[in-house]
Amino acid sequence: MKWLYHFLGGVYLAIGLIVITAAMVIAGTFIEAHTDSHRHAASFTYGSPLFGVLLCLFFINILFAATRRWPFKASHIPFLITHLGLLMVIGGTIIKNFAGTQGTLSVVEGSGSDQILLPGTYALHLQKREGDKTIAVNVPIDSAKHPFPELSVKVTSFIPHVKETLETWIKGDHGVISGYPPFKEMPVSIGPWSVSAVSSDDIQKTALQSYLQWIKSRQPKLVFIQDLQRNVFLFAFDAAGRVFSQSFRPEELRSYIAYDEGYGGYTVQAAIPTLSLGKGKRDAMTKQLRIMMADSPPLAPPLQLLDNACKEAGEDFAEMLPLFLDEWGSSLSLLFPTNRTLPHPLDKVMRRLNNHPWPRGAYWTALLFDRLENPHFNQEDIFRFFNKSPSEDNIRGFLTELAQQTFAVADLLPEPPVAVSTTPSEQARLLSAYFRAYDIDYFLLDEAADNREDGHFTIETPITMRYEQLPSLLKQENNRPLITLEAKKGVRKQTISLSYQPYGTGFKWPILNGEYLIRFQPRMQTIPYRLRLRQARQINYPHSGQPYSYESDVIISRAGHPPVETTLSMNRVYETWDGYRFYLSGMAPGDDGAVKHVQIAVNHDPAKYVLTYPGACLVTLGIVLLFWFKPKPKNP
Amino acid sequence: MYWIFLCLMLIACTSSDKPTTAFPWVTIAGREEPRTPLYRAQVAPVLRLKPELQVLSLKPELQNLKDTTIPLAEFTIEDVKVTVHNFPSDRLEDRIPPAAQIARWKQQFDEILPSNTQISPAAHGGFSGLYFQGTGISHGLPHAVLGWSMQIAPEHYQNLHDQRYRQMRSDYTIKAVGPPDQIQKHRKEIEQFANTFELIEEIPS
Numbered sequence: 001m002k003w004l005y006h007f008l009g010g011v012y013l014a015i016g017l018i019v020i021t022a023a024m025v026i027a028g029t030f031i032e033a034h035t036d037s038h039r040h041a042a043s044f045t046y047g048s049p050l051f052g053v054l055l056c057l058f059f060i061n062i063l064f065a066a067t068r069r070w071p072f073k074a075s076h077i078p079f080l081i082t083h084l085g086l087l088m089v090i091g092g093t094i095i096k097n098f099a100g101t102q103g104t105l106s107v108v109e110g111s112g113s114d115q116i117l118l119p120g121t122y123a124l125h126l127q128k129r130e131g132d133k134t135i136a137v138n139v140p141i142d143s144a145k146h147p148f149p150e151l152s153v154k155v156t157s158f159i160p161h162v163k164e165t166l167e168t169w170i171k172g173d174h175g176v177i178s179g180y181p182p183f184k185e186m187p188v189s190i191g192p193w194s195v196s197a198v199s200s201d202d203i204q205k206t207a208l209q210s211y212l213q214w215i216k217s218r219q220p221k222l223v224f225i226q227d228l229q230r231n232v233f234l235f236a237f238d239a240a241g242r243v244f245s246q247s248f249r250p251e252e253l254r255s256y257i258a259y260d261e262g263y264g265g266y267t268v269q270a271a272i273p274t275l276s277l278g279k280g281k282r283d284a285m286t287k288q289l290r291i292m293m294a295d296s297p298p299l300a301p302p303l304q305l306l307d308n309a310c311k312e313a314g315e316d317f318a319e320m321l322p323l324f325l326d327e328w329g330s331s332l333s334l335l336f337p338t339n340r341t342l343p344h345p346l347d348k349v350m351r352r353l354n355n356h357p358w359p360r361g362a363y364w365t366a367l368l369f370d371r372l373e374n375p376h377f378n379q380e381d382i383f384r385f386f387n388k389s390p391s392e393d394n395i396r397g398f399l400t401e402l403a404q405q406t407f408a409v410a411d412l413l414p415e416p417p418v419a420v421s422t423t424p425s426e427q428a429r430l431l432s433a434y435f436r437a438y439d440i441d442y443f444l445l446d447e448a449a450d451n452r453e454d455g456h457f458t459i460e461t462p463i464t465m466r467y468e469q470l471p472s473l474l475k476q477e478n479n480r481p482l483i484t485l486e487a488k489k490g491v492r493k494q495t496i497s498l499s500y501q502p503y504g505t506g507f508k509w510p511i512l513n514g515e516y517l518i519r520f521q522p523r524m525q526t527i528p529y530r531l532r533l534r535q536a537r538q539i540n541y542p543h544s545g546q547p548y549s550y551e552s553d554v555i556i557s558r559a560g561h562p563p564v565e566t567t568l569s570m571n572r573v574y575e576t577w578d579g580y581r582f583y584l585s586g587m588a589p590g591d592d593g594a595v596k597h598v599q600i601a602v603n604h605d606p607a608k609y610v611l612t613y614p615g616a617c618l619v620t621l622g623i624v625l626l627f628w629f630k631p632k633p634k635n636p
Numbered sequence: 637m638y639w640i641f642l643c644l645m646l647i648a649c650t651s652s653d654k655p656t657t658a659f660p661w662v663t664i665a666g667r668e669e670p671r672t673p674l675y676r677a678q679v680a681p682v683l684r685l686k687p688e689l690q691v692l693s694l695k696p697e698l699q700n701l702k703d704t705t706i707p708l709a710e711f712t713i714e715d716v717k718v719t720v721h722n723f724p725s726d727r728l729e730d731r732i733p734p735a736a737q738i739a740r741w742k743q744q745f746d747e748i749l750p751s752n753t754q755i756s757p758a759a760h761g762g763f764s765g766l767y768f769q770g771t772g773i774s775h776g777l778p779h780a781v782l783g784w785s786m787q788i789a790p791e792h793y794q795n796l797h798d799q800r801y802r803q804m805r806s807d808y809t810i811k812a813v814g815p816p817d818q819i820q821k822h823r824k825e826i827e828q829f830a831n832t833f834e835l836i837e838e839i840p841s
Contacts, residue, residue, distance in 0.1 A: 108789070108792070109789075110763070110838070110839040112841070113841065592758060593756075595763070595791075595792075
């Protein structure tokens with residue numbers, strides 16, 4: 001027994017412990033350099049149980065080394081002080097390992113929290129409602145005791161690392177709209193709209209192809225296009241060829257709908273505008289014309305011509321002008337086409353135009369536009385033909401200028417080589433040429449209706465997650481584990497897969513018909529301090545977007561104590577009187593116009609002021625005294 | 637000698653931990669009864685040191701404030717008027733976009749100098765929005781505006797859906813209007829006021 005006592009307090013054990021500790025620390029340094037993972041290295045060094053045993057052995061070794069000097073003499077004082085200091089430092093380290101706190105407090109500007117997340121731990125956040133109250137619990141995934149006795153949750157599989165992608169309108173390779181069957185290339189119909197989903201690495205080209213297909217059918221169409229990054233782009237082509245588009249990027253999903261605070265699931269919505277078309281627009285213009293015509297204003301010559309014809313035919317000018325423009329607009333022609341059948345009242349009015357002389361410019365404009373509408377021409381060719389750049393002007397303005405120029409020189413031109421028009425559609429074409437010279441065309445309908453949206457129809461799709469198993473990373477901090485668990489209440493059972501949310505953010509998913517919400521995240525611990533984040537900011541280098549520093553203004557409060565307002569920054573740590581240290585560890589996003597989410601690292605060492613720091617002082621004092629009180633030379 | 641050197645080194649290594657806020661808070665009540673304090677903002681010390689400026693004097697608040705055109709509070713510095721409005725809403729989509737507020741402020745100028753107009757993003761205290769700086773002519777006189785149009789972050793709005801939080805989830809605007817030279821002179825104080833403007837109560841999460 002005596003040999004054991006001397007061995008435990010002896011120099012050989014001390015040397016052995018120092019060598020093993022040094023070897024472990026050297027190994028840890030190499031592991032961290034190789035893996036870039038502090039957690040991985042720590043698991044082999046001071047995070048390993050062996051390191052705890054070494055610490056205990058150090059404590060015993062130093063204690064026994066001191067007690068071996070018993071009975072103590074005055075000359076032992078420096079030695080004893082040094083050893084007491086070492087025991088206090090090691091004791092403080094052991095207490096910190098068991099009772100200390102190291103975690104991250106995640107907080108959004110304006111709000112506060114007293115809950116920290118313990119990194120590297122796995123827990124389930126569960127919550128349910130009881131009356132008006134919400135009960136939330138945080139339980140380790142391997143916990144045998146469950147705070148909700150009626151619910152049993154069993155983890156059935158654990159995958160160390162997955163890639164998680166949020167899916168919206170296209171899940172896998174099928175489009176999904178709530179209330180409709182999944183669709184792909186075989187489109188489904190929502191009212192008059194046909195809907196399809198495609199995957200493509202060239203969104204622009206695919207959208208253009210979809211539009212060209214729309215031109216053939218002229219049927220309202222919704223197309224969901226997914227790129228390689230699983231961003232989804234929605235294109236809606238309405239009956240008039242107007243395009244509405246919206247993007248849904250998983251990484252920056254700006255808004256979603258949480259039904260019943262998440263208990264009813266999550267969806268994204270798209271509101272497709274339905275513009276005033278056809279009769280809606282005509283009515284809007286008719287209404288405005290009636291108000292205007294009440295004062296009998298002077299009209300431009302082509303409008304006066306139409307007004308006279310309307311009066312002769314007994315039709316209302318305020319109704320006929322919008323009808324004429326609408327018919328012209330739906331033909332998508334530069335001028336009113338001669339092969340179009342006119343509605344009866346308009347036909348009647350056009351026949352009356354035969355009684356009125358047409359300006360020569362109208363004939364020549366109609367002839368010129370006949371040439372421009374030749375199938376060999378397209379818009380670009382028209383510009384090229386007239387040596388103009390398409391970017392220089394818009395086609396509408398250019399065509400008006402062309403008609404005006406034609407009217408200006410018409411009197412210098414010979415008689416137009418056409419017979420006098422007699423059919424109503426030919427009269428309509430001449431009228432449209434006349435209108436064109438006065439910059440009157442079917443776009444007036446849009447302006448009259450002020451592009452007013454009659455409303456919109458809404459479609460939505462549930463938000464789901466797609467997981468892809470990946471090889472585990474050496475840098476453990478970057479691994480995103482996935483668990484599959486079975487939740488059971490009575491006879492009801494549900495299996496769900498959940499990925500790890502390291503900051504305790506992200507969706508809480510409903511289970512068992514929305515009775516509970518669940519999230520896989522780190523364990524949480526309540527600290528005695530509440531931290532409120534007032535403002536966070538990224539400070540950039542002058543005239544640059546490069547961050548120079550990050551700062552957060554916080555209020556730290558504790559029951560029974562006055563709150564403290566302070567600023568945490570990269571090199572400015574706040575420490576409370578009882579050893580809680582708060583320092584800034586992360587902030588997102590960096591731009592000025594967004595509300596910041598901040599991660600604050602919280603560290604608490606309960607033995608720091610009681611054992612570790614005084615112990616270090618004693619070690620220093622002991623070493624000084626060891627040199628000061630050198631042993632006296634023995635008398636010869 | 638060594639001791640003196642050691643002491644000097646230790647003194648040089650210490651960092652001062654001065655409190656960041658030594659300024660008084662001004663509290664502002666909400667728009668609906670009971671008009672308990674809802675917002676607060678700090679008044680810069682320079683204003684306290686110069687009482688001749690008639691520092692941000694709070695006007696009586698006895699009007700019926702259901703009308704959102706009436707400010708919650710109005711302050712003055714010389715001829716500069718600083719007004720605070722809030723706009724309670726019941727749905728996220730009912731809120732007035734900050735860009736629309738700023739467009740309205742621009743229209744209040746008879747003539748605006750584009751070179752002296754700046755709109756930049758701003759965020760603090762859980763609110764985000766736009767900061768407008770504009771100079772021009774209004775009613776025939778040179779006129780400048782510093783304005784903040786702020787909305788609470790959507791994630792906070794979700795947490796404040798209960799009717800008792802209606803005032804807390806309101807958008808707010810702070811607008812300083814006055815002669816350009818005085819606005820320029822007091823720009824720091826006004827920006828200090830706006831940048832520290834926040835809800836008194838912590839936003840529940």
